[in-house]
Amino acid sequence: MTERLIAPKGRGFLLFDSHPAGCVNLVADMRARVQPAAGASSGKRPVALVIGSSAGYGLATTITGIGRYGLQGIGVCFERPPTDRRTATAGWYRTIATAQFADEVGSDFSFINGDAFADDTKDHVLQLLAKKFGGIDYLIYSVAAPRRTDPLTGQTHQSVIQTIGAGYSTKTLDFSGETPVLKDLWIEPATDAERADTVKVMGGEDWALWVDALAERDLLRPGFSTVALSYIGSHLTAPIYREGTIGAAKAHLEDTATTLCDKLDWIGARALTSVNGAAVTQASTAIPGIALYISLLRGVLGENMHSPLTQSVELWDQLTGARPLNVDTEGRLRLDGWELHPFVQEQVTKRWKNVTADNIDALADIDWFSGEVRRLYGFDVAGVDYTTPCEPDLPWPTPA
Template sequence: MIIEPKIIKSVCLTAHPEGCEKEVEHQIQYVKNMGALKMPKRILVVGCSTGFGLASRITAAFGGGAETLGVSFEKGPSVKRTASPGWYNNRAFDQFSAKDGLKSYTIDGDAFSDSVKTQAIDWIRENWGQVDLLVYSLASPVRVDPETGETYRSVLKPIGKSYTAQSVDFMNQTVSEVTIGPADEEEIAPTVKVMGGEDWKRWISQFQSAGILAEGFRTVSYSYIGPKVTYPVYREGTIGKAKENLENSASELNNMLKDLHGQAFVSVNKALVTRASSVIPVVPLYMALLFKIMKEKGIHEGCIEQIYRLFQDRLIPGKDVPVDEKGRIRIDDLEMREDVQKAVSDLWDQVTTENVSDLSDIDGFREDYLKLHGFSVDGIDYDKEVDLTAYLN
């Protein structure tokens, strides 16, 4: 079949297997070109299939020579339907790792569940004995509590009052004003349950009980703060409450890990196009403006560039990790530079449907989004028939 992007309300329902493989290869080649890194050698990435998680796994393996275990929950292919992009990414990663003689294994299952945690524990015991680093990069809208069986769903809403601001439909490049109604208490708590630090702590607690955390074990989870213009829908909204909980969880984990001389960190990363960030109102317009400014200044980074710099300059084994006053790693430092934010702010009130392609990098945002799903990738013939059955084994 001919595979084309099928996008409904900023959600792409298809993925191109050859394009996904090529994008994984591009990221691997970037890391190889940048050079070897000093990294732990036994690394688990929870949420390994796309975005920062995939970039972390690629950097660990092909930059640090690490053996990796990945966990993600992906939709596999059928004879008439493509898999999720993460499914193809995981497949490509494992194949490229094997080609380079790097041990990797991927668990496909619900990372929130205790059964998947048990699978990971058993694999680590059998293959490594202990784990040196756990990267927690899980992004899911739904979580089933493993103790109660209750299902929690997250929402992306402001708190206290409605929020009105400009946003952009990045596929048809139209700018319009959107109003998002406030969340109630019954929506805030479930969002924290899904996107906060509870599951991160559960992973570490179960690993600690199983005795598989190495001396000096480290763990890192990813967060975002962003500019004031996005605060109402992000940092001061429901997702912001979840991120605060995640960041507070790092302090609790540091106490848990004292006997191992271990450490837990939250890394505040740059705004980048991911499957999650693309559906947050207002944020795509901010990112399109941001990308234009950062590209003009020569400081723009994608996921792989951002994560490579994180491990090159911040999370270096045996060295103190530079953090801010709240104990967070700030790899968003280039985005939040005063000159960058002023330039974005100056453009914010000027942008319209008529000038959005001139004032912003909306084309770059759209291309990044399509590449997440294996489309708009150089070197791929999208007019060629793809045999989906070749990916069923």
């Protein structure tokens, strides 16, 4: 493929191409903000498996682990390579940059591009883990997928973003035109089958299968920890999120953590869900009302919003024992206190109730949100000349 100009063209939140240089600079910016932990360079490097390592919180967790604690291991993600017509997905280029970062700091960290739900991917990853490290200390599970094929039945399940029990009307932002438009959206309730399918895709079943496969091959080191990244969110988004089909899947994830703890007690292992705060991710942009909510939240907090990178630093510090675990009464590790602080939620609620098409620019930071969406694809990233052609045909980093 020859060098060409790449522009942010698409429909709404979905862009057709990603910018390689922008994705590389995005990772460079993240790595520059990670400081090594005190004494980490002189200690034994921990080994981790990160499922969903190329985007959102999974990417932030990977970069933070490598930069702060010298993390070694394997990251698994599912990205589309470049073609004659399209660039690769943004996660493809971010993974290339993350692999280069790991190499530069002397971390033996490899990346596998494959369907995390598939038995073939699990077998390949576990064989590589056994060969390179003999076992792991951490498993981070950060998967947000629209569908999953059950390896036992061969049936493909599709997740839905709907309410449970009754329909619901919510405010949302429509980004399909030239400028975002505030409107009301009616959401139909899910059927029992749709709810069950969403739990199949986004619940804890696959997480447990990964842990079981690792245990069966004797790859869990004493004191092993596994964390599935999750979200609760505000009462403003609860009907469509925490009380909806996604929330049912998250509840299953939390139940799975309890089951895994009981199963792994013999090696002193622990399984947790980590409740992270709101962030602009490719998964979150698809949920009705979330774009408006996060824009209003940004309007209240400004630069005081906690980025996925900041929260990932907190996650690793707690997992490694540098700081005590901050868990709630249900055993969930909580990183979302900054978002759900009563004063913050009070201010966001006021703005949510009062927002109109006339005052939305004063109450919500829509420009910031739109920019963050474009940054997911490598656009609007500082230090990149978007008027210069670039080469999109970059190879996947080959495991050492």
